[in-house]
Structures are given as structure tokens and as C-alpha cells.
Amino acid sequence: MLALPAITRASVANVRPYEISVEVSDASLQRNRLTFDQVAGAIRGNSLDLPGGAIKTDRGELLLRTQGQAERGEEFGRIEVTTRDDGTRVLLEDVARVVDGFADTGQEFRFDGRPAALVRVSQVGSQDLREISAEVRRYVSESRGKYPEDVTLTVWNDQSSLLVDRLATLIDSGLQGLVLVLVVLALFLRPHLALWVAAGIPIALLGAVFLLFCLGVSIDAISLIGFILVLGLLVDDAVVVGESAYVAQREGAGQLAGAIEGARRVFVPVTFGVLTTVAAFVPMLFLTGVAGQFMAAVAAPVICCLAFSLIECHVILPLHLGHRPDSMPLGEFGIAVLAVAVLAAVVLAADVRDAIGLVVGVLCLVVAA
Known part of the structure; x- marks a missing residue:
């Protein structure tokens, strides 16, 4: 198994130690x-x-x-x-x-009532756990017939399934959050503002991934807990800045000047609101032991996401809100409806093929309308 390209570490466990007796x-x-x-x-x-x-x-x-x-x-x-x-x-x-x-030694290991040995395949460094799992499953499926009839290989306790489930949870929660932000802000404020506020979610997530990569932190099942935890906090500051810019523009400050004035009004409360949340997670980075490693892996994505969310709402969002074209191909409301429909199609699709088909269908309907 160690000869496989994706597998670097594999060891036999739960077996009696070798012994040569004379x-x-x-x-x-x-x-x-x-x-x-x-x-x-x-x-x-x-x-x-x-x-x-x-x-x-x-x-x-x-x-x-x-x-x-x-x-x-x-x-x-x-x-x-x-x-x-x-x-x-x-x-x-x-x-x-x-x-x-x-x-x-009297030690005995059984699986499904039969004597067995456990081969533990581990991840090393930045290896992709999903790729390792796929390689092991391919090896197990292809090994049938290579061994005697009473010897069988079975995959047990695949930790990559936990990673895949949490990735799916993160993606589903992010898409649902995007849809809610688009719908609520488009109804009560402006569709143009809703689009750019919702864009803060992927911008903060991608920025956090880049920063974690630079810091040498891998994305695993534990760090994904931090992403899922912070997902609901990413647009809080952007909503506050967007609403303040909307009020300033309604007061007659102008498009760009209103966006800058709105961001300036809430700069201190928004900044300290994010910093107080960050302060709650910073001590987790300095804990020791196994529990400290677990807490640090959760806290690092939270802090990185909040940092990029703060940068996005103070620097990127006002620029987008201050530069809006006079006319759009589908109209401001049409663009918002298209974005909501596309996200809803992705959320409701069973697989990638269905999602692409639904997105193309929605796009055709909106353009035809």
C-alpha cells in the first residue's frame, strides 16, 4: 500500500508483536x-x-x-x-x-466476528485526505482476487467522510446565507446594496483561506468547525456599513460621498464590534495540550475570516456602493432576482449536473422576461 502515490504513511496496528522463539x-x-x-x-x-x-x-x-x-x-x-x-x-x-x-500476549482483534488486523493509513503534512481515501478505496476494490478466499479487505472508520460532511454543511450554510441576505436587503433597502453586501461572504472566506495557507494552517475537519461557526458573523458588519451608506445617500450626500460618509459614521462601532469578537477567540491560540491544538485550529479560521470581513466592509464595500452604473442590462431588481434564483437553484440541486442545468434555465427565463 505504501507504493501507492497518494499514501505516505501506513502502519499495522492491533496485532500481536512479532517474536522469534528458539x-x-x-x-x-x-x-x-x-x-x-x-x-x-x-x-x-x-x-x-x-x-x-x-x-x-x-x-x-x-x-x-x-x-x-x-x-x-x-x-x-x-x-x-x-x-x-x-x-x-x-x-x-x-x-x-x-x-x-x-x-x-493474549491480545486478539476481531472484525465482524473474524480475526483481523488493522492497517492505519494516516495523512502527512498538507496531503489531501479525500485523495488518500479514494486511493485506499480503489486499492481495496482492486485487491479482490489477489488474496486467498478467507482474506478480505474492508474500509473502516474513514475520517474523510467527516471532512466531506462538514464541507457540505459549510457550502450549504453559505449558500443559504447568501440567499437570505440578498432577499432581505433587496426588499428593505436596495438590490444593488444587497448584491455587494452578500459578496462579502465569499470574499471573507477566500481571504481567510489564503491567509491560513500563508500561515501553514491546513483545512481539515477541525478547522472547518471554525468556518461554520463564523459564517453567521461575516455579513453583520457589512450590513451595518451598507445600511449607513444607504441612509447617507438618501440624505442627498451623493453616490460616492454618501458611501464614504456612511462607512465613516459607523467605523468605530463596527471595528470594535469585530475586535471584541476576535478577542474572545485569541486566548484559544495559546492553549496547550491536545485540547489547545483543537481550540487553536477552530479559532484561527474565525479570526482570519473576521479580519478579512472587516477589511471588506471598510475598504471594498464603500467603493462598490459608491460606483453604480446608471443602467443595468436587466435592471437593478432583475440582477438581484437573477442572483437569488441562481443561488436557490444551486442549493436545491441534487448534484453538479442538475445545478448547472437549473442555473442555465433560470438565466434563460430571466433574459427572456
Whole structure:
């Protein structure tokens, strides 16, 4: 399995440790005129690695070492115990029974009522857990027929399913949040404002992913908890800034000047509102132990998302709200309806193919209308 390109670490677990035992009977010792100490001394003297010194060269120092440590039962069986007067050698397998097996620990592992061994495949560094899972499942499916009939391979406790489920939860929650923001703000404020406020969700998420990548933090099942947790907080500051800009523009400040004035009015409360939330997660980064690692993996995405959300609402959002074209191809309300319809089609679709079909159908209907 380690020969597969996507798998770097695999180990056998829940099995008895390997053990090589040498069983010598009294009759065999008497027949070969040996003692137990002689047999033990032969094994001890012929199964070992010895250092042979070092050679200094212009390129460095070379270490010499003789490798004579026996690793398998047949290697122990070929160890010479003694030599008879006629010159014949007496090997260990001639005077003893070498058992290459497992230690008698009483340990037993069963799966579905049958004796089993567990092969644990682990992720290393930034490897994709989903790719590893797919590679293992492909190996298991292709290995049928390669082993005896009573030997079967089964995938158990696949942790990638948890990652896939949380990714699906994050995507579904994000799409539903986008739809709600678009609908509510389009009804009570303006469709143009609703579009740019809703755009703050993917901007903050993508910015957080980029920052986590730069910091060396991987996206896994634990860090996804932080993304899901902060998802409902990403548009709070953008909604406040957007509503303030809308009020300033309605008061006659102008398109660009109203957006800047609206962002300036709520700069302090919005900034400190985000900072107080960040302050609640910062101590989690300095916890120790296993629990500290878990908390840090959750807190890092939250802090990164909130930081990019704050930058987006103070820098990017006012610029978008201050530059609105006089006319749009489908009208301001038509664009908002199209965005809501596309997001709703993606949320309701069963798979990617259905989502693409629904998006194309909605786009055709809106253009035709």
C-alpha cells in the first residue's frame, strides 16, 4: 500500500508483536553434546551488528558497520552453533526448533466476528485526505482476487467522510446565507446594496483561506468547525456599513460621498464590534495540550475570516456602493432576482449536473422576461 502515490504513511496496528522463539530440548542437547549456554552464546555472538570504526576522507567521515543481525526465523536457523571433529557444522535448526511467529500476549482483534488486523493509513503534512481515501478505496476494490478466499479487505472508520460532511454543511450554510441576505436587503433597502453586501461572504472566506495557507494552517475537519461557526458573523458588519451608506445617500450626500460618509459614521462601532469578537477567540491560540491544538485550529479560521470581513466592509464595500452604473442590462431588481434564483437553484440541486442545468434555465427565463 505504501507504493501507492497518494499514501505516505501506513502502519499495522492491533496485532500481536512479532517474536522469534528458539525451543531447545534436553534430548537434542545431549545428542549433540551441547549445553544451553553454548546455544545461547552462539545466537548472541552471531546475530548482532558491530561497528567497524571510521575512515576519514577529503569529503567527510565514513562510518563502517558490519550487519549481522538476524531478522527472520530462517536466518536464525542458519546460525552455526558448533563444528564436529569431522568438520561438519551444527546449525541452530539442527538442535532447536525456531518459531517465527507472534508473542503470546493474549491480545486478539476481531472484525465482524473474524480475526483481523488493522492497517492505519494516516495523512502527512498538507496531503489531501479525500485523495488518500479514494486511493485506499480503489486499492481495496482492486485487491479482490489477489488474496486467498478467507482474506478480505474492508474500509473502516474513514475520517474523510467527516471532512466531506462538514464541507457540505459549510457550502450549504453559505449558500443559504447568501440567499437570505440578498432577499432581505433587496426588499428593505436596495438590490444593488444587497448584491455587494452578500459578496462579502465569499470574499471573507477566500481571504481567510489564503491567509491560513500563508500561515501553514491546513483545512481539515477541525478547522472547518471554525468556518461554520463564523459564517453567521461575516455579513453583520457589512450590513451595518451598507445600511449607513444607504441612509447617507438618501440624505442627498451623493453616490460616492454618501458611501464614504456612511462607512465613516459607523467605523468605530463596527471595528470594535469585530475586535471584541476576535478577542474572545485569541486566548484559544495559546492553549496547550491536545485540547489547545483543537481550540487553536477552530479559532484561527474565525479570526482570519473576521479580519478579512472587516477589511471588506471598510475598504471594498464603500467603493462598490459608491460606483453604480446608471443602467443595468436587466435592471437593478432583475440582477438581484437573477442572483437569488441562481443561488436557490444551486442549493436545491441534487448534484453538479442538475445545478448547472437549473442555473442555465433560470438565466434563460430571466433574459427572456
